[in-house]
Amino acid sequence: MKLTKHAHACVTLEKDGTRLVIDPGTLTPDAAEAVSQAHAVLITHEHFDHFDEKLVAAALGAQPRLRVYGTAAVAAALGSHDGRVHVVTAGDTFDVGSITATVHGHRHAPIHADIPCPDNVGYLLDDGTVYHPGDAYFAPDAPVRTLLLPTSGPWTKLGEAADYVRAVKPERVLQIHELMLSELGRQSTANLLGENGLTGRPIDFLEPGTSVQL
Secondary structure, eight states: OEEEEOSTTOEEEEETTEEEEEOOOTTOTTHHHHHHTOSEEEOSOOOTTTOOHHHHHHHHHHOTTOEEEEOHHHHHHHOOTTTTEEEOOTTOEEEETTEEEEEEOOBOOOOOTTSOOOBOOEEEETTTTEEEOOSSOOOOSSOOSEEEEEOOSTTOOHHHHHHHHHHHOOSEEEEESOTTSOHHHHHHHHHHHSTTTTSOSOEEOOOTTOEEEO
């Protein structure tokens, strides 16, 4: 499976001619281009940096075969589009072409008691090849080879991130949701959490537009 990193929380995943895009939000400049080539879009939750409602709605209108998977709030914002918008919750499994996805988790990580926590789901793809948790430190009860780890934002905490990586036990960690970090911040995070730090796992950062084989 090939993963392409886009800005912030958005990634494209490709396998055997199937292409998925996860979390094309308003902070991802090339989100429209990525979605235009996708067979399906997976949304973890409705926050603007993960879900560009206008962009995804326009893509559904322009691409008759496009499917979208997300929480009830995401589906309500988009409408049915002839049954191509699907509500998913923890425990669900679905296939898009050659890629199988399982759904994990329920809620966004807390930011503050005064800020509501929306529903948030994570997607485990291709029998554990890669896991995108959205905005949550939820550890799926399944092996994960590559964990996409959020490393910046109002809800993230380095101590909790370290415990999260220890709980998931992935072979590899890639930083996502890192847009609020400077280059020094990304490197500092990798050093603290990485192979010679708190988790013993290598933590890599990919520049937007970079692809790797998983």
